Amino acid sequence: MSNAPAGDIATQPAAATHSHRFVVMLRRLPWGRIGMPLVLIAMAVFFGTINPNFWSVTNLTNVSRQISVLALISIGQTFAILSAGIDLSVGSLLALVSVACAQGMLEFGLVGGIVVGVLAGCLAGLVNGILIAKARIPAFIATLGMLVAARGLALTLSGGLPIAGLPHEFLFIGAGYLGPFPVPSVIAAVAFVVAYVLLSRTRFGRYVYAMGSNEEAAVLSGINVVKYKIMVYVVSGLFAGIAGVVLTSRVISGQPTLGEVQELYSIAAVVIGGGKITGGVGGIGRTLMGVLVLGMLSNGLNLIQVSSYVQNIVVGAIIIIAVYIDLARERRR
């Protein structure tokens, strides 16, 4: 996006044979920008040809709803990875948020529950941020600890049991529609726009890239790295909070077992889109591509009746191939 490698632009024509010229032209195409959309189109055509249902409005609507939770936590993950960190806790936070949201709702009503849920996510993010930025615990370790602890807290608070009895109106968030669009999809779409603006138009966003590219230089450039790192994890927690509320509404109960391994899928979405795992490179648009690839893949494979066991193999392979292609592109320069 704003940080897509510039300079992929084709310039001089090559003086050579036709086929050589064609190869050169191919090489000069801005693959960084059009590669992923092309992969998406190819996948859609492939699945659509085998099973025309893929293209039906019902199915596409479904896909958009199914991916909304992954989309939300991947947005938070994008901030963490861009800043040269990582947030392993987002999966567990879904469970913690769900339990907090449900208990809050039974206590304070509909709105109160939603607020409690989102706040729980932010608070956990704040703890992550302080551990990482102030106590200087590596992000991997700090959020790994949070991954285990948040799950434990969710189980403790709920006694390990689902929390039922939530108000019926709450279903609207997970299952309702705004016009033709499912509410979760609308929430995810808005979140993407907000995150895009944050990353590409604000100082905070610029500093996220700067910290990820070279933290020492960022400090010497006058960036308050402690403050902005904490913000990164609060943002990640915030999006996990929103995702947790959406998920709670979809299952219309507080569930301490939600979200297992979702953190890994969110990391996968970021790197499939072309974000660099070591930070500084990537963007919200790229993450969106990654989320769409993962979502379309699981939906398409379901439609053409590939077993979920085999699906895992495919997804794993895709993650590795995507990163490999990215590395190969970089090496060729």
Next chain:
Amino acid sequence: MTATQLQPFLEMRGIVKRFPGVLALNGVDLTVYAGEVHVLLGENGAGKSTLIKILSGVFPPDSGTILFQGRPVTIRNPHDAQLLGVSTIYQELNLVPDMTVAENIFLGREPMLLRRFGLVDHKLLVRQARELLASLNLQIDPQAVVKRLGIAQQQMVEIAKALSLNSRLIVMDEPTAVLTAHEIDQLFSAIAELKQRGVAIVYISHRLDEVKTLGDRATVLRDGTWVDTVRVADTSIDQLIRMMVGRDLMEKFPKIQVALGDEVLRVEQLSRKGVLHDISFHLRRGEILGIAGLVGAGRTEMARAIFGADPFDAGQVLMHGQPVDIKSPAHAIHKGIALVPEDRKRHGILAHLSIKHNITLSALGAFSRGGFINRQQEHTHAQDYAASMRIAAPDIERWVHYLSGGNQQKVVIAKWLSSQADIFLFDEPTRGIDVAAKVEVYQLMNELLKRGSAIIMISSELPEILGMSDRILVMRGGRICGEFLRAEATEENILDRALRGAPDNQSAMETNVTNGDMT
């Protein structure tokens, strides 16, 4: 030498290399004989590093041929180059920061205790490294962790490593950019020794005086094209400059004298245990205070302490007569201080940010409202500074990573010029910058002085210190051991202080430095 003249050791012919949007090399030739020092000259971005990266297998040429002793070869990767006897000291250092000096020197070639079990003979490793360092007269502990060394010492480790490979062609890309006179002498005697053994040297430098002392022949590049190959002895420095730049340079040090204003900065008895001792000086508006000294004299540490990047134990800093307690670089910038750091790769550039975003990073506050960046203003601002620094790039959206070393340095300077500061700490500001661009940097300093700023310039290049400073401090062992006005400073008296310390209490100083305690 005449026998080897007949057949060149290395011939590169018609080398072409294109990067997206840039024709970096356009049919360049380079011929190198055994036992000669062949200098590569050219402005920033002329293609020097690209040419030697092709030679050392970092990337392939788009077209052109490479011959070794008359035999055409394909160099696919750095390993191929090593097999051909080529070793390279790159412009950006390539040591493993968390390993020791000895481990770095013998990386991948460690002496083994039990080869089958992959056990490294650590004692032998250290001993071999110690012998090698001693043969180069280097006082570097082979067991020191590399990241704890200063950049100059790291550079010498790189050189030791290249020498230990028994190479027949050694490429050095700006090896002296980070070294001071003393270490440069060591390097030059090492090079003379290599020449004796018939090793060929390809040498890149922007310091033209050393080109004269060291070089046998020189090849000049301009904008990726070959200009000429000449015998250094028959060519004057001015002629070389004209070939590089395409015009004459009027004045190498365009010093202006500005009426000195109030005192803007005063440092009193600044101390940090084992690093800085009783540093006191003052700085006035319109003044360039040059700081000379050997590497390790504590100059960088002093600048970092003032800038809030490192803490200090005692002493105080006053700005405009008021004591200030600067806790962080952010705070220093807020107070109007800027620091152009010495280590470009580690502290200066943000490689995967665009030129534009690098330039504006410290000044974002000036064109944002409520956290939102005014991108129009930002663009214009960055464009202006990129243009005034003459940064050679197709556009300012390009990653700094893809710029030549000198152009990266210009980006770092542009960042700080644009930060609204009025006290500038320049730590080796013209490192790696070509002759013409140096003059531009000096002119920018002049502009800063005219608008009422004050400048501290740390530099290991004495001509630059002498040419641009109003006043000169000499540092040694973390202390200030000399102060000269512009009129009374000479290379000799500065070097003398830098090497031997202040005249009155020299012996006292010696003991203090060795004990590492403070008075």
